[in-house]
Amino acid sequence: MEPTTTNIEKQTAAGVDVTTYDALVIGGGIGGEEAALNLANMGYSVIMVEKDYSIGGKMVHLSKVFPTLDCSACITTPKMSETIRHPNIEILTYSEVRGIEKDGKIFNTSIVKKPRYVIEADCTGCQLCEQACPVVVQDQYQYDLVGRKAAYIPFSVAAPRVAAIDIENCTLCGACERVCPPNCIDFTMKEEVIDVIVKSVIIASGFELFDAKKIPQYGFGKYKNVIHAMQMERQLVPTRPYNTVLRPKDGKMPDNIAYVLCTGSRDKTIGNPICSQVCCMYSIKQAQLIMGALPMADVTIYYMDIRAYGKGFHEFYIQTKNMGVEFVKGKIAKIDEKDDGDLVLHYEDIENGGAPKTATYDMVVLAVGVLPQNNIPELFKNEVLELDEFNYVKQTDKLVNPGMTTIDGVFVAGTSSGPMDIPDTILSAGSASAETASYLRRL
Amino acid sequence: MNAKKQLTVTILKKTRKASESGKESIKAYMRMKKKILEILKEESKTIPEIAKEAGLNIDEVTYYLMSMRKYGLLTVANIDDDDEYYYYQLKQD
Ligand SMILES: Cc1cc2nc3c(=O)[nH]c(=O)nc-3n(C[C@H](O)[C@H](O)[C@H](O)COP(=O)(O)OP(=O)(O)OC[C@H]3O[C@@H](n4cnc5c(N)ncnc54)[C@H](O)[C@@H]3O)c2cc1C
Ligand code: SF4
Ligand code: SF4
Numbered sequence: 029m030e031p032t033t034t035n036i037e038k039q040t041a042a043g044v045d046v047t048t049y050d051a052l053v054i055g056g057g058i059g060g061e062e063a064a065l066n067l068a069n070m071g072y073s074v075i076m077v078e079k080d081y082s083i084g085g086k087m088v089h090l091s092k093v094f095p096t097l098d099c100s101a102c103i104t105t106p107k108m109s110e111t112i113r114h115p116n117i118e119i120l121t122y123s124e125v126r127g128i129e130k131d132g133k134i135f136n137t138s139i140v141k142k143p144r145y146v147i148e149a150d151c152t153g154c155q156l157c158e159q160a161c162p163v164v165v166q167d168q169y170q171y172d173l174v175g176r177k178a179a180y181i182p183f184s185v186a187a188p189r190v191a192a193i194d195i196e197n198c199t200l201c202g203a204c205e206r207v208c209p210p211n212c213i214d215f216t217m218k219e220e221v222i223d224v225i226v227k228s229v230i231i232a233s234g235f236e237l238f239d240a241k242k243i244p245q246y247g248f249g250k251y252k253n254v255i256h257a258m259q260m261e262r263q264l265v266p267t268r269p270y271n272t273v274l275r276p277k278d279g280k281m282p283d284n285i286a287y288v289l290c291t292g293s294r295d296k297t298i299g300n301p302i303c304s305q306v307c308c309m310y311s312i313k314q315a316q317l318i319m320g321a322l323p324m325a326d327v328t329i330y331y332m333d334i335r336a337y338g339k340g341f342h343e344f345y346i347q348t349k350n351m352g353v354e355f356v357k358g359k360i361a362k363i364d365e366k367d368d369g370d371l372v373l374h375y376e377d378i379e380n381g382g383a384p385k386t387a388t389y390d391m392v393v394l395a396v397g398v399l400p401q402n403n404i405p406e407l408f409k410n411e412v413l414e415l416d417e418f419n420y421v422k423q424t425d426k427l428v429n430p431g432m433t434t435i436d437g438v439f440v441a442g443t444s445s446g447p448m449d450i451p452d453t454i455l456s457a458g459s460a461s462a463e464t465a466s467y468l469r470r471l
Numbered sequence: 472m473n474a475k476k477q478l479t480v481t482i483l484k485k486t487r488k489a490s491e492s493g494k495e496s497i498k499a500y501m502r503m504k505k506k507i508l509e510i511l512k513e514e515s516k517t518i519p520e521i522a523k524e525a526g527l528n529i530d531e532v533t534y535y536l537m538s539m540r541k542y543g544l545l546t547v548a549n550i551d552d553d554d555e556y557y558y559y560q561l562k563q564d
Contacts, residue, residue, distance in 0.1 A: 163493045164500040164538055175500070175538030178493055197493040202480040215483035252530045270537055271547045271557060279518035279533045280555050324554065369529075 049075040049118070050468055052137055052226040054125055054404070057085020058104060059442020059453045060232030061111045066461035068116035072468060075224060076111070076119045077139055082186035083119065084108050085234055089169065089183075091264035093450060094313040095344035101185055101265070108187040120222070121188065128229065129409045133471055135226045135437065143217035145193035150212035153189040155181055157204035157213060165197045167269070171259045173276055174269035179204035179213070184267050227471060228437045228464050231413075231421055232457065235398040235443040238292030238300065245362035246288065246394060252277035253369050256291075256396045257310060264317045273321050275391050277369040282390035284326040285318060286373055287311045288360050293397030294332065302418055304397035305447040308335045311395045312345055315353040328354040328387070330375060338449070358385075363392060398447045411435045420446045431460030439464050503527070503535035508544070508561065515548040515560035 053064045056078035064074045076083070088108065090100035111117055123141040157179035167176035169183045178194045193204070193213065205213040240248035240256050248254045253275045255263075263273045275282055289311055293304040308331065315327040334355070336345040349355060358375040361384070365371055371392050377385045400420045405413040414422040414434040421440040425432045431439035441460035442453040506525045510516060518536060522529040536559060539545045548558040 159542070162497045162500075164535075165492070165496050173534075173537070174541055175534065178490075195487075195490075197490050197496065199489040199493040199497065200480050200484050200487065201489075202478050205478050205480050213479070215479040252533075269541070271540070274533075274557075276530065276533060278522075278529045279536070279557065281550070281557070 046136075046223055046225050048134075048225040048227070049073045050226070051075070051228045051230060051464055052077065052125070052128075052135070052224070053230045053232055054407075055085070055231070055233035055442075055444070056080075056083030056111070056119065056121070057232060057234045057442065057453075058087045058107070058450055059234065059444070059457045060085070060230070061107050062454050062457035063230045063232055063441045063461040063464070064111055064117050065107070065114065066458060067464060068114045070465055072116065072465065074117045075139075075226065076117060077123050077125050078119065078121045079124050081122050081144060081182045081190075081192045082108075082188065083111060083121065084185075084187060086258075087450060088185060089258065089261060089265075091261050091317055092313065094309045095338075095340045097313070097316070105185045105187070108185070112187045119188075122192070123222075125407050126221070127409045128407050130411050130435070130437070133227065133437075135229060137224050137226050137229075139222045139224065141220040141222060143195075143219060144190070145195065145213060145215055145217050146191045147212040147214055147217075148188055148190045150210045151190040152210060153181055153191070154209060155191070156207045156209065157191050160203040160207045162201065162203065163194075163197050163199060165194070170262050170269040171256070173255075173259055173262060228439065228467055229435075230431075230439045230441050230460050230464060231404055231433070231444045232441040232460075233401045233404055233444050235447065236401055238298075238304075238396040238399055240291060240394045240396055242298055243291065246291065246360070246392075247363045247365060247371075248394060251363065251365040251369075251371060253365070253371055253390065254363060254392045254394065256394045257307070257314065258396070260314050260318075260393045261310075264314065264321060273318060273325075275369060280369070280390065281322060282325060284328070284389050285391045285393060286371075286387070286389040287315065287327070287329040287393050287395055288373075289329065289331040289395045291394040291396045292399070300397060300399060300418075302447070303335060305335070306449050307395040307397055309338075309341055309344070309449070311393070312336070312348045312353075314393070316348050316351065319351055319353070326352075326354070328356055328389070330356050330358045330360055330373070332357070332359065338451075398443065401444065404444070408435065408438075411438075413438065416446075418446070420444065429459075429463055430456060431463040437467060439467075500535060500538070503531065504539060504544070507532070507536055507539060511545070511559065511561050515558035517551060517556035517558055519556060521559075 050072035053076040126138045129136045161177035161179040163178035164175040166172040178197045336342045357378040361374045402419040416422040439460040441457040522532045
């Protein structure tokens, strides 16, 4: 089949007008964006469904990327804009796929668009609603380090850059609606169900962060100066929650910071036996960035093995060592908090015969691992999307067609198929989109 | 601003209650904001100084002070002599 030349095809199925797209992309992270853009540039029509208020995935919230130290948001925001503006891509944000049913060569798909209580097309992103709103709750895009309003623009480079109302925390005072210049706040908005027909599906729903509270002996959530790596990513960007890298407990500029690698990875006891692939490298990257932000600070990385497997990674690791970052092969047994907020690490000093030792730090960063989003199979109502032994989407022909899954016409891109870094996610999305295009041509 | 239009929030209010957690968060923020602004009226202070003076939990002071900074009520001044804590001050207009 030739690619459709118009963006959207209207088809009549059972007497009802249903819009048809060549591909449905589930998830608008870097993997989903790359796959959607590749298909759209070949002339295929794409509908992207993103559950968050903005596309961009985790990458848009990162500081810089290893090993080049390029600014992550600067690389990813042009891609987000291209995706948003592409005439062959329709995007539904704050939406979720409710069900996909295969019917011969097509997939009948039902999507739920949840109300954001702001008319997207009319919002100018002026933030007057945000200034007017009296509510202050934890900002999930700053990983709870600072507050945000109930009427808010999710983050500065959100795409679309449109406000949303957090109805769960809204007191219905109306202040936001009163100040909105284009009158685009609409509290009568309701959930909408959108039915579409798609000819193929790409799963790019990405990964979940390991919840560090599942290892209570590390004190995350209880000791404020124990943070996770995404929180450190946020502390290292220009749109950071604080004025520089500071302790969340008391705003002290830390003098010495420890990293605990493999938090929630390679650990059968918490149900994730595999390596997360990125934690060693992102911790090494963060160590370099901390030395730039706080030139007087000491950074120590506690590791099991350093897995610096990619091009230039080993050199980046050696460079970081030469900059003065200390690497200790040690397993952390527990972390205690002192009255002044300092943290005592109890560890097994593996290089020195496994002797139990302690060391004190101003701040500890848990290098949390990545986990699968394993609720995707539920979306398929009459076909079985199998998962692999680690609960990632199963690749049925990993070596030759890495995007292929157990359902004909359904492909997988990026970290939905396993932990990987950004360059590998882009490669994976490239092959998923090529396999999808070849499938569509054969239809 | 458009005074002529009926507010849609009044329509939702007929079927939905104002959020309790939202109301609590307003109370907590207003209480902290008042205390922090009061303490910073005369001179800039560090977070431990504010917490001590106001008898407040230090991690709450950090969270609310940083939120006030985000919304433009405070700015950062210099750091203390030990290079440990920054001083924060009211935004001068
Ligand atoms: C702390 C940290 C630092 C990192 N630093 C680096 C680095 O320096 N360099 C590097 O190369 N890599 C780094 N990574 C890895 C990088 O984040 C990933 O490789 C990349 O984000 C994977 O992209 P993705 O699109 O597969 O997934 P994600 O970024 O997770 O995007 C998935 C998207 O799908 C959406 N979604 C999820 N479920 C659904 C659903 N059911 N319906 C609709 N939408 C859904 C999500 O909201 C999200 O927008 C880091 C990771 C972490 C945790
Ligand atoms: S109506 Fe809700 S979102 Fe709007 S200003 Fe009031 S509390 Fe904030
Ligand atoms: S909803 Fe209205 S007030 Fe809020 S950012 Fe959009 S245009 Fe501005």
